[in-house]
């Protein structure tokens with residue numbers, strides 16, 4: 001692939017990095033990344049991937065932009081309130097970088113459509129807002145042997161990890177075997193979230209995606225990164241592969257993608 | 271012997287907003303018992319009726335998940351740090 005003159009300028013700060021170079025930039029331009037959730041996490045992830053020249057970015061989200069999103073969902077704006085998030089996002093990303101093809105998918109991710117939606121992509125990014133979706137994303141990514149870059153945020157804290165359960169690395173079920181029952185752990189907007197936290201965690205996810213595509217550095221595999229904005233601390237914990245994992249362990253009991261993504265916002269019990 | 275226990279944001283209402291507390295105990299089980307006696311209600315958030323740790327909450331001693339050590343009977347050494355890490359799912363909404 002030969003770069004156009006404008007591309008050499010646009011990506012010059014990448015190309016001069018020995019670890020990226022022209023070859024790496026070509027990899028980015030020919031890669032395909034699917035972002036689940038076009039909200040708080042999906043915004044910084046997709047924007048940095050677009051700026052980096054990731055050639056194809058799929059966005060999955062069924063919601064429309066609400067004014068209450070704008071405190072942290074920086075891909076959207078006052079002008080796009082009321083329109084589908086995936087279209088608002090596509091507009092932003094394509095304006096940032098015309099090299100990027102955005103595929104807006106205004107659907108709820110379900111056990112039925114996950115395998116089809118994921119199949120054309122190299123890397124999957126989870127920035128969803130509920131546990132049901134997180135297990136579906138994990139299982140589909142596992143069956144299709146795709147790297148999953150997972151991020152989540154709540155109040156002032158965030159978590160990031162890279163999951164490749166089809167290797168000797170763990171999957172999401174190794175980390176959290178079961179979803180909490182509704183109400184026990186807050187899982188959404190009612191709990192509140194510091195807006196900038198979405199940027200911190202989403203940007204870390206984007207870094208892992210870019211590293212995966214380029215094949216450089218060490219990924220957060222088998223590790224959970226915790227960020228606490230209040231104490232401004234980052235910590236890494238070890239996440240082993242669970243030999244009893246029902247998905248990626250030696251004796252799996254989960255053999256297809258199932259489960260519901262219906263259950264969404266739950267108010268914390270206490 | 272007291273160890274530092276890090277409390278995640280969803281449970282800080284129960285610890286008077288403290289992000290870490292000090293508890294006595296030679297094993298995680300003892301630490302959790304003392305935690306419950308000082309902060310009533312926190313125990314049922316961490317363990318079910320049969321006393322088993324809930325499966326969406328991980329407890330770490332330093333960087334290691336106790337599920338891959340001796341579970342609630344995992345021993346604690348002076349200076350160890352205990353962290354309670356719940357699954358969180360926020361991101362899009």
Ligand SMILES: [Zn+2]
Pocket residue numbers: 165170171172173174175242245246247248249
């Ligand atoms: Zn697993």
